[in-house]
Amino acid sequence: MKKVEIDKILDIINKTVDLYITSTQVDENLVDLGMDSIKFVQLVVSLEEEFECEIPDSKLLITEMDTVRKIQDVLQVLYEDNNEKTID
Amino acid sequence: MKTIMKKQLINENKTHKIAWISNILFEPYLRGSLVDYFLKANLDVEYVYIPYEDMHEENKKLMGASLVVVSLNFESMFPNVTTYMLKKHTSNRDIIRDCILRCRELYSLIKKHTDSPIVWFGFEDYSFCDAALFGRILVGDGIVDKLNLKIASEWSDILFVDFKHLIADVGISETFDLKGKYRWNAPYTKTVVKMMAEEVYKRYIIYIGKTKKCLVLDCDNVLWGGILSEDGIDGISLSNMGLGRPFWDFQCLVLRMYYHGVILAICSRNDEEEVLKVFREHSGMLLKEEHISCFQCNWDNKPENIKKISESLNISLDSIVFVDDSKFELDGVKAIFPEVTTVLYNTLFAVNDLDCFNLRLDVDEKIVKIRTNTYRTNAMREELKRRVNTFDEYIRSLNMKLDVHPTEDHELQRVAELSQRTNKCSNGARYTAEQLKVLLASKTASLYTVCLSDKFSEFGIVGVIGIKDKVLELFCLSCRALGRTIENDMLNFVKQTGVTKVRFNNTGKNAGFYRLFDDNGMIMR
Numbered sequence: 001m002k003k004v005e006i007d008k009i010l011d012i013i014n015k016t017v018d019l020y021i022t023s024t025q026v027d028e029n030l031v032d033l034g035m036d037s038i039k040f041v042q043l044v045v046s047l048e049e050e051f052e053c054e055i056p057d058s059k060l061l062i063t064e065m066d067t068v069r070k071i072q073d074v075l076q077v078l079y080e081d082n083n084e085k086t087i088d
Numbered sequence: 089m090k091t092i093m094k095k096q097l098i099n100e101n102k103t104h105k106i107a108w109i110s111n112i113l114f115e116p117y118l119r120g121s122l123v124d125y126f127l128k129a130n131l132d133v134e135y136v137y138i139p140y141e142d143m144h145e146e147n148k149k150l151m152g153a154s155l156v157v158v159s160l161n162f163e164s165m166f167p168n169v170t171t172y173m174l175k176k177h178t179s180n181r182d183i184i185r186d187c188i189l190r191c192r193e194l195y196s197l198i199k200k201h202t203d204s205p206i207v208w209f210g211f212e213d214y215s216f217c218d219a220a221l222f223g224r225i226l227v228g229d230g231i232v233d234k235l236n237l238k239i240a241s242e243w244s245d246i247l248f249v250d251f252k253h254l255i256a257d258v259g260i261s262e263t264f265d266l267k268g269k270y271r272w273n274a275p276y277t278k279t280v281v282k283m284m285a286e287e288v289y290k291r292y293i294i295y296i297g298k299t300k301k302c303l304v305l306d307c308d309n310v311l312w313g314g315i316l317s318e319d320g321i322d323g324i325s326l327s328n329m330g331l332g333r334p335f336w337d338f339q340c341l342v343l344r345m346y347y348h349g350v351i352l353a354i355c356s357r358n359d360e361e362e363v364l365k366v367f368r369e370h371s372g373m374l375l376k377e378e379h380i381s382c383f384q385c386n387w388d389n390k391p392e393n394i395k396k397i398s399e400s401l402n403i404s405l406d407s408i409v410f411v412d413d414s415k416f417e418l419d420g421v422k423a424i425f426p427e428v429t430t431v432l433y434n435t436l437f438a439v440n441d442l443d444c445f446n447l448r449l450d451v452d453e454k455i456v457k458i459r460t461n462t463y464r465t466n467a468m469r470e471e472l473k474r475r476v477n478t479f480d481e482y483i484r485s486l487n488m489k490l491d492v493h494p495t496e497d498h499e500l501q502r503v504a505e506l507s508q509r510t511n512k513c514s515n516g517a518r519y520t521a522e523q524l525k526v527l528l529a530s531k532t533a534s535l536y537t538v539c540l541s542d543k544f545s546e547f548g549i550v551g552v553i554g555i556k557d558k559v560l561e562l563f564c565l566s567c568r569a570l571g572r573t574i575e576n577d578m579l580n581f582v583k584q585t586g587v588t589k590v591r592f593n594n595t596g597k598n599a600g601f602y603r604l605f606d607d608n609g610m611i612m613r
Contacts, residue, residue, distance in 0.1 A: 038137050041272050042116040060271055 001053045001082040004075045009068060012050055016043045026068040037062065047071070053078050103132045106288070107153040107202075109194070111140040112161040113274040114281045121285035129293055143197055150201040155292050158194065159209040159251075159284070162232055164273065165190070169216070169228075180231050187235055188242075195243060203522055205295050207288050208246045210236035214260050215275065245522060247291045254283055290446065296518065297508025299446040300429060302403045303345060304394060306412040307356035307363055307385075310433045311335060311342075311375065316358050321365060326372035334435035339374040341439060346379050348447040349456060351463065353382040353397045355410070360385040381463035390417050391424040400470070401463050402567040404512070404597065409444060448505075455502055458548040462568045465544040483572060486542040490574060492581050495535040495552070500524050503537060503552045507564055513575065513601055514564035516593030517554070524554075532557050534585075538578060540569050551578055560590040560610065563601075575604060583608075 006023060014020055017030065017039045025033075035043070040062050044055055055074060058064070065071045106122060108114075119135045126133040136153070138146050140160060150156060163169055166183060198206060213232035217224070233252075240248040255263050258279050269275035276284075293299070308315045312335050313325030325332035326339075346352055352375070356363055363385045367377045382400050384393035390412070398405050406427035412418050418430040431441050469486065476482045495503055504521040507514070519527070527533045538551030550569035554562030560582055565575055590610040592602060605611050 037272075038113070038115045038119070041113060041274065042119075045116040057271060 001079050002051045004051065004072060004079050006068070006072055008050065009047070009071055009075070012046050013043060013068065013071075016046050021068065026072070028067060030066050030068075031062060035062065035066070040065075047075065051075060051079075053082065103134045104154040104292075105134045105136060105152055106155045106157060107136045107138055107150050107204075108157045108159065109138045109140055109143060109198075110157075110159045110161070111164045112159075112276075113137075113268075113272050114159075114276065114284070115272075115274060117278045117281040118285060121282045122288065125285050125289035126292075128289070129298060140194070143194065147197060147201050150198060150204075153202050153204045155288070155295075156198055156202060156204050156206045157209070157288055158198075158206060160191075160211065161275065162187075162211040162213065162235075163215055163275075180229060183231060184235060184238070188238055191239055192242075195246075203526055205292070205520070206246045207249060207291050208239065209249045209284065210239065210251045212251050212255055214252070214255055215264060217260070247295065249287055249291070254287060255280065258283060294446040294448055295520070297446075297448075297505065300350075300409045300444050301407040301509070302351040302353060302381075302397070302401060302409070303342065303442075303445075304353045304355050304397055304408055304410045305342065306410075306414075306417070306433070307354060307358060307366075309413040310411060311339060312366070312370075312372070313435075316362055316366065321362075321370060324366070324370070326370060328372075332372055334437070336372060336374065338433070338437055341442075343374050343379065345442075345445065345447065346375075346460075347451070347453060347456060348449070349451045350445060350447065351381050351401065351403065351460070352379055353401065354380055354385060355390055355393045355397060356385045357387055357390075358385045378457075378464075379460065381460050382466075389420065391421050394421055394425065394428060400466060402570055409442065450501070451505075452502065455548060458546060459568065461545050462547050468544050469542075486544075486572070488540065488542045488572060488574075490577055491539040492536050492553070492578070493539075495524075495528075495537045499537050499549060502549050503535070506549065506552055506566060507562060510564040510566060511595045511597040512567055513570055514595065514598050515560065515562065515590055515601065515605070516595045516598055517562045517564075517591065519554070519562060527554065527556065527561075530556070533561070535562075536581070538565070538574070540574065550574070553578060553582060555582070555585060555587055558587055558589070559612075560587050563590065575601075579604070579608060 006026070010021055010023065013030070017033075017035050019030075019033055021028070021033065044060065044065075048054055053075070055078070059074050065074055104126065108118070122135050123133055136149050138149050165187065169183070195206075211232045213227045216227050219225075236248075236250070236252075239246075258277075262277060263280050264275055265277045266275075268277075305311060311326075313331055314323055316324055326335050327333070328336045342352065354363065360383055363383065364377065367373055367375065367380070382397050384397055386393065390410075394405070394408065394410060397403075398408060404427075405425050409429040409431060410418065410421055411431045411433050412421075413433045415432060418432060421428055422430050429444050472485060473482050476485055500521045504519050504524055507517060507519045524535065528535055533554065533556040535555075536553040537549055538553065540547040540550045547566075547569055549566075551565040551574065552562055553560070563578070563582070565578065588610060589612045590605045592605060592611055594602070602611070
């Protein structure tokens, strides 16, 4: 899995959800900014493709990933798990 | 004037809103695929998803839709369906009744909010095909097939899609995405979703009448096997068996296209008399002289002949598709007239190569015949034109009879078709038969059909005039009837009704009619 970078996440969100979010808005609710269930599906698939990972089903609810920070946390945990496995 | 034209061009290129109603998801692939396909025809598209379950609350999303798509998933509609399937006969009738009631309710709800066309995807039952357990049985006694038949025949105005046919094209093993299904109820693969988008695009452009108009055919090794000038009429291959079979099959295809409104022309390096002899006398010929609007059989070069066909039929080069078995000939035409679509023929010819035609099923055979006859008799008119001294004399000698009468119900389909097909001689308004019905029902609108005949033939309906609230909303004239100043007679009729203004949309080709309206001071500024 690729390293998690906040700029890349912002880039994917802005492209998929058709927004312009900057790094100062990482705690703002994406639903309030225009995210809906369809865009969420597109976002998850884009994140998975871009970071080469698979987001667990338990995180596939908008409420689990409705801010940039929450998305970063989910990906970061995946990255660390992935790294540990590689080291093992 | 330039600024106004530009503004109107933008209006013509409006965004086409597609409202997609479903009980499953097609993301992340659908939106992008729709945008891509519609862009091919320079159509800007806006996609709105309406969950079937929320239709009652979200029906406002249908407002302003150019197209509504219904795609219901049988398994999601009846989650316990596998139990029913196993019980076999017992509950099928209840499911069918329940399902049809739900579809009727959905149809009425859509119709209440929009007159837009509805593309309706049928159900599929391949997801229950436990072939590994039972073999390839008819699932649930064909309940899904029965439902599809019922829905397809229930409403004449829906554009029904045989979804099982689409899946057959993809292959069942490439159809289902279980990960997507269990994650967010998106059970179909990217390939299926892309094909659904392509199908919606195809049905929409058929509906709005965007299609090539004329098929120009070479003869030797296209309509028959062999070279007529060398092999003679008895030596060419053409029959429903043996070596002549591919050519016979191709003629079947061309004939089907003719009956669905395609104008046929012949462009061949041969003596015309020899070619006509084959058309008249060869027993294998499915295409007859009466199907062909224009013959250009001579030893001149093909680009020149195609130009003559274009001029004689009054059909622009970009509406012409040229089929030949020689890449050399095709390249020659393409080099001089890049706007002509060229298609290479070989005996393994696939109909997919002609997918630039977007044909309607409901074309009236009688009208096709009249139209072809008009084009054919154009040659006689040209001859007359040569014999008389002035244009006025020519017009008088044609003994034209123009009949303008209030449009009758049975003419609505043809009149709508005319508004869809006419690009050049039109104010740019497009109507479907359903929209015309609604317009007429408003009582403030009047619709007039223009029919023409001359001493050579009956043209049938050649024009239409639509007036609403003292504004000319629809004005179009078939290109078959152009060059006889009929547009002036039509305009005089319009003026007599007290109308002084026209609503004009730029189609990219109707600048001539813009000038006509402008000269008459009718353009609304």
